[in-house]
Amino acid sequence: MPSPRLFGRGTWPEARRVADVLRKETVGGALLLIATVLALIWANSPWSDGYASLRDATFGPHRLHLDLTLGQWAADGLLAIFFFVAGLELKREFVAGDLRDPRRAALPVTAAVGGMIAPAVIFVLLNRGTGDGALQGWAIPTATDIAFALAVLAVISSHLPVALRTFLLTLAVVDDLLAIVIIAVFFTSDLSLVPLLFAALTLGLFTVLVQRRVRSWWLLLPLAVITWALVHASGIHATVAGVLLGFAVPVVRSPAAGGPEAGPGLAEHFEHRFRPISTGFAVPVFAFFSAGVAVGGLNGLGDALRDPIALGIVAGLVGGKTIGIFTATFAMSRFTHAKLDESLSWIDVFGLAQLAGIGFTVSLLIGELAFGAGSLRDEHVKVGVLTGSLVAAVLATVVLRLRNRTYRRLHEAESADRDGDGVPDVYQADPTG
Known part of the structure; x- marks a missing residue:
């Protein structure tokens, strides 16, 4: 039996879907940068x-505890859309994507966990005893x-191979979801049970409707907004509602509609519908209201970077992420013989x-x-977040540019379609990866 492959080629439908997602995320990244x-x-x-x-x-109804600043509306409201899309993406990967195979899912999940533990440990080591x-702030990086x-x-x-791009996309979505768990567990105070119970009821009704493949926005959107507002009122960060709503949506079509082979399901x-809103509006607006820090010149920048908190974030993003993800991936190879x-x-x-x-969006949050x-x-x-992200980007650019000629060669091989049927030849020769 051949040894399993790390970063082996997946299926063509999954590669085509991931390429489409990444194109939209790249545009979103440009808007985020602007x-x-x-x-x-x-x-x-x-x-x-x-x-x-x-x-x-500040604006919003005071009686509903929604008299928030524009910055808070961006963090609590718009980011709920971002996490709704992340929930849809993760569920689709594990239910209908290549990651429904536990052997393929193990790598990005393990790498995501390693990529969260190592930065947190580095931050704690640099900030212990500071009081x-x-x-x-241990979870920031x-x-x-x-x-x-x-x-x-x-x-x-960079013509990064499809398998590496898929890994990067899945890893980022998994650690976004892990970050939401951290937010729900460690950053929830003064929990109010009554709004939480009502949120469970509206979420349950939303789930019943989407499981019945109801698409009527005038039913689903009010229920989603009410669920978000009740979760916010309960003391749990409102973005958690976005993830839960995303997980409620079915991925495949119902048996009556033809099942998984009948085309895209409700989640897709x-x-x-919502990914363009998330990448093109919600996340850039959040970035605009969250990234505006008055540096105060070189002296102010130096003062900020002398703070152990900022140092811990920079070291966590630049060193911790690299150590955690690389070590977890190497351990997968060593202990599974892949x-x-x-x-x-x-x-x-x-x-x-x-x-x-x-790191940016969730780190700032x-x-x-x-x-x-x-x-x-x-x-x-x-x-710290801006500096660490910039340093990580520069270092990654140096390494990946050195390999760009190899990536271009792989990209050309993966794209070759000599018979003109719209499916690259490598996926027909090895359809299962």
Whole structure:
């Protein structure tokens, strides 16, 4: 029996779907970068008070505890859309994608766990003994921002093989979901059971409707919004509602409609509708309101980076992510006797692990939850996240550019379609990967 392959080629339908997702995420990464740069320019301009006033403008019904600032609406409301799409994506991967095979799922899940543990450990080691609640930020450097990572890939023109891109996408989605678990468990205070019980009822009704393949937006959207509002009122971070709603949506068609072979299910339908909203609007707007830190020149930047919290974030993103993901992947190879695909080398895994050190959206969110939006430590968190992500991007660019000629050759081989049937020849020769 042949040894299992790490980063082996998957199926053609999955490769085509992943390529479509990555194209949209790359566009989202460009918008995310633009929003971040605009926020940094405005926050460090003579008109910085206008930026702060806009971010802190409050509106919403007070009786429902929804009198939030624009920054809070972006973090609590718009990011719920982002996590709804992440929930849809993860469920689809494990129910109908290549990752329904436990052997394929084990690698990105194990790498994601390793990529969360190592940065957290490094942050704790650098901040132990500092006091003043610094350790509350242990989870900040644990998440990968897939949109930013793919934007970097687009800039360096890397023809990264499909298997590595799929791994990066799945790893980022898994650690986003793990981050939501961390937020729900460690950043929930003053839990209110009554709104939580009502949220369970509305979520249950939403689940029943989508399981019956109801697509009527005038039924589903109000239920989703009410569920979000009740979760927010319960004291649990409202983005958790987005994940739960995503998990409720069925992936395959019902048997009466032809089952899995009858085409895309409701989850894919919702993903096509909401991913553009998530990548094109929700995440960039959140970035705009969260990334605007007043650096205060080189002296201010130096002061921020001398803070052990910022140092822990930079070290966690740059070193922890690389160590955690690479070590977990190597351990999978060593202890399962799986061999790296012959077209790749371990330097490819190392470069990919460095690329996963680009943290942004979830890191900034956790920083706000840990230290309070607008606090001095939250400002240092932003500096640490931006600096760590930039360093990780530069290092990954150096490594991956060195291998770009090899990636281009693999890309050409994977794309060759000599018989003109729309399916690359390599997938017909080895349809199961």
